[in-house]
Amino acid sequence: MRTPAEMIVGLVLCPCGLLLTLTGTLAPSWRQVSLVPDQPMDVVWEQGIWDICRERQSTHDRLCGQADELGYFEQVPVRVAQGLMPSSLVVTLVGLVVAALGVRCWQPEPRHLVAGVAGLVLLLSGLMSLVPSSWYTQELWALPAPPGSTLTVGYSLVLSYLGSCLEILGGLALALSFHHCCKERRAPKLPPTLPPVTEAGSCSTRAYDNSWDVLEDEQDGQPWGSSPPCDSDL
DSSP, X not given: OOOOHHHHHHHHHHHHHHXXXXXXXXXXXXXXXXXXXXXXXXXXXXXXXXOEEEEETTTTEEEEOOOOSSOGGGSHHHHHHHHHHHHHHHHHHHHHHHHXXXXXXXXXXXXXXXXXXXXXXXXXXXXXXXXHHHHHHHTTTTSOOOTTOEEEEOHHHHHHHHHHHHHHHHHHHHHTHHHHHHHHHHSOOOOOOOOOOOOTTSSOSSOOSSHHHHHHHHHHTOOOTTSOOOTTTO
């Protein structure tokens, strides 16, 4: 049996979403702060959910572990992202393991029910990473920053968005397996057909095309063997 297309789509999109979400969670670039007063013009502050880095673009010198003087990490959107993003990664891994058990593997046919459950788990993981990404984007300009600086969206936030969308799409694709599961349960189960059983020794082993052959054998004196011809030969 061929693997259904929705299972293939789900197994392709969800691992890609996991990689993008993982990069967005670990990389400290959810927000970029440039043109900071009392700082050189080429200095950019990159703020993530775990760390703050200072980079000088002219020399590409980068120094992370900067002190949080404005209380950036104490803000609610950042703290929510610190809790939901790692949780989303764990749930995604669990969903991929369940999906691997439902989509073929060592089984001759895919388990549609297991694949559908995996789709729901992956859909949940995508929503768990989409919520903090959306909230952070909405509050990006409200989070504390040096006055007079310029705020822009970082690449980590974009990757988190894309990863969340891919996980949601992949989860929905795998959830379509419930449709195949319902079709299998609604299909009527026919009883197995057994071959007709003939009683041994009741009929002749010779096949007759019509009754005239039987009469000719009787006239010619041909022996019937151990049994006379069947009624169907006549």
